[in-house]
Amino acid sequence: MFKKEIIKMLFSTSVLMLTGCSTIVGIDSKELEPFSPKKEKDRVLNKVVMSWKVSDNPSEDCRRLSSGYFIRRNDLLGCAVWNAETKECTIITTKKVSHMILGHEVRHCFEGNFHD
Numbered sequence: 126m127f128k129k130e131i132i133k134m135l136f137s138t139s140v141l142m143l144t145g146c147s148t149i150v151g152i153d154s155k156e157l158e159p160f161s162p163k164k165e166k167d168r169v170l171n172k173v174v175m176s177w178k179v180s181d182n183p184s185e186d187c188r189r190l191s192s193g194y195f196i197r198r199n200d201l202l203g204c205a206v207w208n209a210e211t212k213e214c215t216i217i218t219t220k221k222v223s224h225m226i227l228g229h230e231v232r233h234c235f236e237g238n239f240h241d
Contacts, residue, residue: 156225162236169209169237177216177227186217202226205233 165171180186187204188194194206203218203226214234218226232239 168235173234174213180217183217203230205230207234
């Protein structure tokens with residue numbers, strides 16, 4: 126009951142959140158739904174050295190760190206760039222970040238690209 130009230134409240138206000146790994150356009154309902162973590166054998170990484178960079182321009186920093194992967198995005202709120210060989214993952218966010226965005230990017234560090 127309480128969970129449904131929170132979801133209704135979030136949708137009825139103008140709270141802005143991350144959709145996928147990119148822009149502010151409203152709440153993607155998938156971000157509020159529970160998910161099943163991948164099995165350990167199916168994850169990109171299980172043990173990871175994680176760093177977090179707070180950026181004035183996450184779009185540029187994500188593009189540079191990912192060797193151009195985010196080339197078409199100029200409105201990123203955050204990203205995660207991982208290296209399976211070194212078991213390292215860098216999360217880049219804006220100066221104002223939500224728990225939802227940070228948690229979303231942490232999941233990328235373990236599971237890689239999980240978007241449909």
